[in-house]
Amino acid sequence: MRYLPLTPQERADMLGVIGAASVDDLFVDVPEAARLAGPVAGLPSHASEMAVERHMSALAARNLSAGTAPFFIGAGAYRHHVPATVDHLIQRGEFLTAYTPYQPEIAQGTLQVLFEFQTQVARLFGTDVANASMYDGSTACWEAILMAGRVTRRSRAVLSGGLHPHYAEVVRTLARFTGDAITSLDAQLTAAPDDAAVIAAIDAETACVVVQYPDVLGRIPDLARISAAAQAAGALLICVVTEPVALGMIEAPGHLGADIVVGEGQSLGVGLQFGGPYLGLLGCREKFVRQMPGRLCGQTVDADGKRGFVLTLSTREQHIRREKATSNICTNSGLCALAFSIHLTLLGGEGMAQLAAVNHARAQAMVDRLTAIPGVTLLNDAYFNEATLLLPADAREVVRKLAERGVLGGVSLGRLFPGHPELASGLLVTATETVTDEDIEVFARELAQVLEGVAA
Template identity: 70%
Template sequence: MRYLPLTETDRAAMLDAIGAPSVDALFCDVPADQYLDAPVEGLPLHASEMAVEKHMRQLSKKNLAAADAPFFLGAGAYRHHVPASVDHLIQRGEFLTAYTPYQPEIAQGTLQMLFEFQTQVARLYGCAVANASMYDGSTACWEAVAMAGRVTRKKRVVLSGALHPHYAEVVRTMAKFTVDEIAGAALSLTALPDDDGLIARIDDKTSCVVVQYPDILGRIPDLPRLAEATHAARALLIVVNTEPVALGALESPGDLGADIVVGEGQSIGVGLQFGGPYLGLFAIADPKLARQMPGRLCGETVDADGKRGFVLTLSTREQHIRREKATSNICTNSGLCALAFSIHMTLLGEKGLTALAAENHRLACIAADRLAQLPGVNLLNENFFNEFTLMLGVDARPVVRKLASMGVLGGVGMGKLFPDSDEVKHGLLVTVTETVSEDDIARLASALEEVLP
C-alpha cells in the first residue's frame, strides 16, 4: 500500500500559506530543458533485487579504479595514501553513530574532536580562528564571499580567472539570491598568474577578492601583493586552497595577508570517495570577525567543579538562532570527514606533513621534466607544488580518453573545466602525489608520446 500522508486539501493549504500556485512552481529555478518528459530511456521500470545487483556489478567492471592504474588526476580532488588506522578509528561506534550534538555538552568526545580539528585547521592556514567544518570547499568559498559582504557592506566580488571554475560557478549561483555583482575574468594561460590583471579590477565598491593558492593551473600567486592592493580598497582577501598538503611546503595564506582562508580538506584523511562527501575548511585571520563566521565554533572551558570541558561557543546558523539573524543556512558539518582529517593530521604531525609535501613536490618535478621533453609538449608553469599544466597543441580531452584506454589516468583535460575556451582546451593538468612511482611517470610519458599526433 502506498504511503500518502497528505491529501490534496493539505497540499493546497500549504501552497496557499507560502504563496505558490503549484508544486511545480517550487522548482522554477530548474531550467525547463532539464525536465524529463518520459522515463529515462533504457531504464526498466522495475526489476528484482538480484537482477539489479547483477547489473550494477557488470557496470562497475567498466570502471578504471584509481588504485588500478597510474593516477595523475587532480584539479581539486587528490589521491593520497590514507593510513588504515584512520578508517578503523572513524568506524568506532561512538564516532560513527554520533550526529550533530543538539545537546552538545553531553557529547564531550565529539566536541573535543572538533576543537582539536579547529586548532589544526587554524595552524595549517595561519589563521586565528577556524570553524567546525563545512560541506566542501566550493560552498565554503561562497560562505566566505557572503561573510565579506556582511563585514564590508559592499556587493562587488572580484574573482580570479584562475579560481577553480566549479567554485566560481557556486559563487555565481548563490549570488543570484544576494544580488552580489560578480566580477570574473577569463583564465590567463601564462607561466605566472595574472596578478596585475586581478589587481586592476579592484575598486572602492569591492567587498572581496577571491584567489586560489596554488591556482587551477598549479601556479603560485603573490599573496602579499594581492593583500596589499585588496586592503587598500578596504576589501577582504579570500584565499582558496584545494590541496592542503601544499601547505606543508608553502607559507600559510593567513601569514601572507589573507583575511579569510577556505578550502577542501579531502586530501587529508578523506580519500576520493567518487566525489563526496568531502570536507569544507574555513578560517579567519582576525578573531574580531568571528561572529560573522558561518557554521559553529567549539570552545574549551571548565565546569562547575573546575574540570576541563568543551562547549559550542558560537552557533550563528539558522537552526540555533532566528533565521534573519543567522550568518548561514548550513545545517550541519561534515563531522565524520572532519574526524578523518584530524586523525590523519595527528598521525602525520608537522614534520610528517612537511615530509609528505616534499615527496609530492620531488615526484612532480621529475614528472614535469620528463614530460616536457616529449615532442609537441610544453610545460606552462615552472613554479608549482604537485600540479602543473602541459600545453599539447591539440585538445587534451581526446588525449586523456586514449590514455585511459591504455590503462593510464593521465590528467585532466582543461577543456573539461573550461569548455568555452578554444585556447585552454589544449592544456593538460597533471597531478603527482606520493601514490605515484617513477615507473608510473615513465609509463605516462611513453603512453603520451604514443597518442600525441
C-alpha cells in the same frame, strides 16, 4: 509499496498557500532541456533484485577507477594514501554516530574532537581562529564572500581567473539569490598567475578578492602583494586552498595577509569517494570571528577547575539568532573533520612537511619525463604537485585516448573551461605520493604514442 501520507486535498492546500498551481511549478528553474518527458528509454519498469545487481555490477566493471590505473588527476580532488588507522578509528561507535546535541556540553568527546580540529586548521592556514568545518570547499568559498560582505558592508566580489571554475560557478549561482555583484576574471594560459589583473579589478565598492593558492593551473600567486592592494581599498583577501598538503611546503596564507582562508580538506583522511562527502575548511582573523559562519568550539574549566569543552559560538539560524544568523550551515561535516584530524595527527608537523616534499618531488619527476616528449611543454615552472602542460593537440581528445589505454592522464582545460577554445591545448596533471616511477613511465609512453597518432 509507495508511502504517500498526504491526501490530494492536503497537497492542493499546500500549493495554494505558496501560490503554485501544480507541483510542476516548483521545477520551473530546471531548464526544459534537462527535464525528462517520460520514463528513461530502455529502462525496464521492474526487474528482480538479482537481475539489477548483475546489471549494475556489469556497468561498474566498465569504470577505470583511481586504484586500478596510473592516476594523474587532481583539479581540486586528490588521491592520497589514507592510513588504515583513520578508517578504523572513525568507525568506532562513539564517533560514527556522534552529533553535537542541543545541550552540547553533554558531548564532551565530540566537542574536544572539533576543538582539536579547529586548532589544526588554524595552524595549517596561519589564521587566528577556524570553525568546526563546513560542507565542502566550494560552499565554504561562498560563505567567505558573504562574510566579507558583512564585515565591509559592500557587495562586490572579484574572482581571480585562477580560481577553480566549479568554485566560481557555485559563487555565481548563489549570488543570484543575494544580489551580490560578482566579477569573474578569465583564466589565461600564462606562466605567471593573474595577480596584476586581480589588483586592477579592486575598487572602492569591492568587498573581497578571491584567490586560489596554488591556483587551478598549479601556479602560486603573490598573496602578500594582493593583500596589500586589497587592504588599501578597504577590501578583504579570501584565499582558497584546494590542496591542503601544499601547506606543508609553501607559506600559510594567513601569514601572507589573507583575511579569510577557506579550502577543501578532502586530501587528508578523506578518500575520493566519487565526489563526496567532502570537508569544508574556514579560518579567519580573530576580529572577524562574530561574522564567521558555522560553529566554534572552545576550551574552558568547570566548577571543579577541570578542563572542559563548550560550544562557544553558534550563529546558525536554528539557535537564538534566528533571522540574524550569519549562515544557514545546519551541521558540520563531523565525520570527515574527524578523519582529517586523525590523519593530520598521525603525520604531525614533520610528517606533513615530509609528505609535501614527496608530493613535490613526484610532480617534478612527472613533469621532467613528460616534457621530454616532443611537442609537450610546461606552462608554469613554479608549482607544488600539480602543473599545466601544453600539448600539440586538443587535450580533451588526448585524455579520452589515454583512458582507452588504461591511463587516467590528468584533466583537460577544455573540460574545466568549456567554451574557451584558447585553453584547449592545456592539460592539468597531478602527482601525489601514490604515483610510482612505473606509473610515470607508463604515462609518458602512452602519451607519446597518443600524440603521434593524433599528429598522423
